[in-house]
Amino acid sequence: MRGINTATFGGNLGATPEHRTVTLKDGNTTELIEFNMYVDSSTRKDAPSFIVQVTCWAGSASFNAAGYLKKGSEVTVTGPLSFSPYIVDGSPRSGVKLNCVTLCLGRSPRDEQSADDLVPAEQPAPEPLAQAPAKKTRSRKAKTPALATV
Amino acid sequence: MRGINICTFGGNVAADPELRTVAGRNGNNVDLIEFTMYVDENTRKGAKSFTVKVTVWQTAPCFTAAGYIRKGTELTVTGALSVSPYITKTDNLPRAGAQLNAVQIVLGRSPRDEEQPQDSNSYDEVPF
Numbered sequence: 001m002r003g004i005n006t007a008t009f010g011g012n013l014g015a016t017p018e019h020r021t022v023t024l025k026d027g028n029t030t031e032l033i034e035f036n037m038y039v040d041s042s043t044r045k046d047a048p049s050f051i052v053q054v055t056c057w058a059g060s061a062s063f064n065a066a067g068y069l070k071k072g073s074e075v076t077v078t079g080p081l082s083f084s085p086y087i088v089d090g091s092p093r094s095g096v097k098l099n100c101v102t103l104c105l106g107r108s109p110r111d112e113q114s115a116d117d118l119v120p121a122e123q124p125a126p127e128p129l130a131q132a133p134a135k136k137t138r139s140r141k142a143k144t145p146a147l148a149t150v
Numbered sequence: 151m152r153g154i155n156i157c158t159f160g161g162n163v164a165a166d167p168e169l170r171t172v173a174g175r176n177g178n179n180v181d182l183i184e185f186t187m188y189v190d191e192n193t194r195k196g197a198k199s200f201t202v203k204v205t206v207w208q209t210a211p212c213f214t215a216a217g218y219i220r221k222g223t224e225l226t227v228t229g230a231l232s233v234s235p236y237i238t239k240t241d242n243l244p245r246a247g248a249q250l251n252a253v254q255i256v257l258g259r260s261p262r263d264e265e266q267p268q269d270s271n272s273y274d275e276v277p278f
Contacts, residue, residue, distance in 0.1 A: 003160030085243075
């Protein structure tokens with residue numbers, strides 16, 4: 001029996017995601033989106049952050065959402081964790097990898113920019129609205145029951 | 151704002167936990183329990199696992215539960231992950247150095263439980 005292995009990380013993307021097409025063992029091709037995100041080690045402010053390489057496979061629920069990511073986007077990912085440590089220039093790296101199952105989008109740099117564009121610094125005073133003609137409303141006549149004549 | 155960092159790992163304890171006492175920031179001594187556990191990777195490439203060093207601080211609510219852990223115990227641990235990669239001195243291989251600051255522990259089967267006699271229902275002497 002395999003033990004549970006689930007990690008939930010929230011952070012920002014370090015670079016623009018990479019969309020790749022890979023060939024499986026059976027010869028079929030599939031797509032995947034890979035990106036690196038920075039994750040804070042703990043709740044302490046002086047704790048350093050580490051990099052997690054996230055992979056979103058085509059067919060998973062996270063693949064479509066990953067298409068909206070860009071550098072600096074806030075994101076929360078969930079999935080099984082694995083490690084592939086390696087050495088770069090003599091210094092070791094942890095090689096934290098996460099197979100993304102669930103992806104929640106947060107704020108994106110483009111969203112903040114567009115929000116600033118929508119609100120100009122000085123807005124002219126709004127003109128008073130013209131008096132709109134009263135709409136003709138249909139009035140239903142109350143149906144009065146016919147009185148019986150005596 | 152600090153990002154979310156919650157990991158839940160299930161596996162077996164590699165060795166008996168170690169109880170240590172360290173000096174806190176305010177000068178008081180704080181107890182902690184450390185142990186290493188094996189966690190399976192959810193890959194299709196057969197059985198592949200990695201090790202995580204779990205730290206349980208005295209202030210954590212699961213500190214009492216950690217006292218029942220021994221080598222081989224099955225458990226599920228939840229907490230915040232951090233990494234401190236290093237290179238082994240023996241063979242110069244890189245290691246991830248995964249560390250988990252435990253917040254919650256769910257104990258599973260322990261080797262001591264399995265050592266209990268299982269033939270209590272067997273009858274050696276038949277009365278007739």
